[in-house]
Amino acid sequence: MGKKKGKTPKGGEEYDLSKIRNIGFIAHIDAGKTTTTERVLYYTGRTHKLGSVDTGTATTDWMKQEKERGITITSAAVTTFWKGHQINIIDTPGHIDFTVEVERALKVLDGLVVIFSAVEGVEPQSETVWRQANKYGVARIVFINKMDRIGASHERTIEGMRKRLGVDPLLITLPIGEEHGFVGVKHLIDLKEYIWDIDETGEKYRTEDLELTEDILPYYEDIIIKLADYDPTILEEYEEKGRVEPSRLKRALREAVIRKEIFPVFIGSALRNKGIQPLIDAIVDLLPSPLDVPPVTGMKDGDIVEVKTGEGPLVAQVFKVQVDPKGKQKLFYVRVYRGEITFMTRLYNPRTGETMRATRIYRMFANRKEQLQVARAGDIVALVGLSDRTETGDTLTVKEEPVVLERMDIPQPLVSIRVEPKYSKDAEDLEEALHFLEVEDPSLKVRKDESTGQIVLTGMGKLHLDVIVSRLKEDMNLEVHTGKPFVSYRETISRRAEGYGEFHQETADTIHKGRVRVVVEPSGREDNVLEVEGVEMGPVDEAIRSTFYEAMEFGPLMGYPLKGVKVRVIVENPEEITPLGARAATLKALTEALNKAGPLLLEPYARVMVQTPPEYLGGIMDTLRTLGGEIKNITEEFGYQVIEAILPLRNTFDLADNLRSASKGRATYDIKDITFRPAENYQSES
Helix, strand or coil: CCCCCCECCCCCCECCHHHEEEEEEEECCCCCHHHHHHHHHHHCCCCCCCCCCCCCCCCCCCCHHHHHHCCCCCCEEEEEEECCEEEEEEECCCCHHHHHHHHHHHCCCCEEEEEEECCCECCHHHHHHHHHHHHHCCEEEEEEECCCCCCCCHHHHHHHHHHHHCCCEEECEEEECCHHHCCEEEECCCCEEEECCCCCCCCCCEEEECCCCCCCHHHHHHHHHHHCCCCCHHHHHHHHHCCCCHHHHHHHHHHHHHCCCCEEEEECECCCCECHHHHHHHHHHHCCCCCCCCCEEEEECCEEEEECCECCCCEEEEEEEEEECCCCEEEEEEEEEECEEECCCCEEECCCCEEECCCEEEEEECCEEEEECEEECCCEEEEECCCCCCCCCCEEEECCECCEECCCCCCCCCEEEEEEECCHHHHHHHHHHHHHHHHHCCCCEEEECCCCCCEEEEECCHHHHHHHHHHHHHCCCCCEEECCCEECCEEEECCCEEEEEEEEEECCCCEEEEEEEEEEEECCCCCCEEEEECCCCCHHHHHHHHHHHHHCCCCCCCCCCECCEEEEEEEECCCCCCHHHHHHHHHHHHHHHHHHCCEEEEEEEEEEEEEECHHHHHHHHHHHHHCCCEEEEEEEECCEEEEEEEEEHHHCCCHHHHHHHHHCCCCEEEEEEEEEEECCCCCCCC
16 A cells, blocks of 8 residues: 655645545434534534534535535535544435435545444435445445434344344444443443543543453454454464454454455444544544545546556546536536646546636535645545536546546436426526526436426425425525426337338538438336447447437337337448438437337336334324335334335325324335336326
8 A cells, every 4th residue: 555645735744645535424314424424523623613403503514405404415525634634524415315415425435434323223224325335335334323312222223234234243332321321432442441521522531441351352352353364463462462452453454344344333422422533533544545445447448447546647527516506606526536636737528528627626615615726636626617518427537548437327316396487587597597406416307398388397306306496495586386296207118119210401511311220129127228230439320329318318108208228220321321310310210119119108116114113003004005005015123113115106205294194203214216117097297
């Protein structure tokens, strides 16, 4: 593991890539994620007072809608420092409606702190974020929060991790006291007791030596046995001395964490300011630096290439675009993988073919900024001055060696509302505001209904759209009327069909020609597949592909996006075809083929997990069946009944209210994933 050194943008100190940590906090909603982030910022000296979600003073929940609702909506980037290390933190939302914020954060992070509530344990959305972390291969440590609450149990949460996540957690800290009597932790590697009984802020604490008593010894030996696989001398030292040097254990544990083979667990109470400092130590001691993670992959001249963080030609990726609608300024959040960015750096975007320069480079502190002179490999920064055509997922590189990194997955939005300005004079301003929001949020789609002239917003869920409408009213001073939410259906085809398209048009100086045959059939998978035959890569091939992607957005039945379609385009007389001719002929042939292929309307169904006390099981099941739910499974976990059901997505909009009524507010639920079924009783939004 080498070190890359030089002057930092702040000047004076050494730039050491091995001491950078790009981390995120992820959790189920209400597990205490933002509160934990606030405590980390306070104890590292980044803030001078303890922020609170309940009072709307959380640093990373800076949006007005976040303060009012007490939830995280947008991922916030913050940089802080601890014991000579730079920690770049992204605090992500916990609600499933904002899952795209989690996806794009995980794409650029090297390590995660996964937070569970000691009271609720491993909840359904916890499984979702854990799977997302698996998908992106991100190393993790675990923090079990709310140890001061009545009913808190770290053992139950550990068992939930084993059962639901399929991992074997490794306890590093144990509680001192229970529930309201929780005052500190026993650190099994440091062999110290950390006790917070000096002041309420938790900034000061005292330590005592930890004796390996009979109740502690089994936990300590579990650590020794598991870490001996990474360093055999650990077992030798333990047999000789009865304990092992903490630094040796931490080195072995760090290797295990980076390999994603062991997930160490720390406990505490963020709200009561207990257990946070050992967690911050674990972030710098155990989570990887940019040098420790595998290279990211990209494409260069049609070949797969690996980009290792460090020196070399610039490779960076835009993972978020944030718009200030008042100043019309865009912030482009970027992770730098290789090279560096200064005000003189020519940034090339291979997707658009544009070359540009950044006019400002900022280190972000939620919605506040600190200007930098340079951003180096491993940094997460925000740039100003890039082209308006720059989007989330774009790669910034050098024109001489254009590497294109893999773009992040953006889930397809499924819930829509109609919106129109209260005053006709605001129509143009509304369209401009929605354009800003669509650029900022790739999971929001905006279109105009040609038949009514109304604007249709499609998002990830009812809460997502509620927040968008709130931002229109509160941030952009636009009064709007909205309709009831309705689901966005999908379309597919049921059989193979062919179509033919021919185009011939002569302009002043060019003859545009195109003749293509199109074959469509079910793809047998979720996504759409395109095969082009008869032409090489180039302008004609690009014209056919862009036509295909556009056509898949509007199905032949009712104009909903298509899914599960395989398209084969066979170009005839390729020596005569032109890009414009190819585009027109392909569209004609594709339209004919899709109409003949037995198009079907598909309705989205949600897999819902409901957790309820046993005494409300009957009422909950009746509620789900009334909403068209199909009960798939019922299990018992930690004294609760967990019901798995499939129900139409359109019937989930008021599910929270219905479950609250059936359980006196004690049932909780999560939507796990969405599947599509042929629509039997289509209901339009009208």
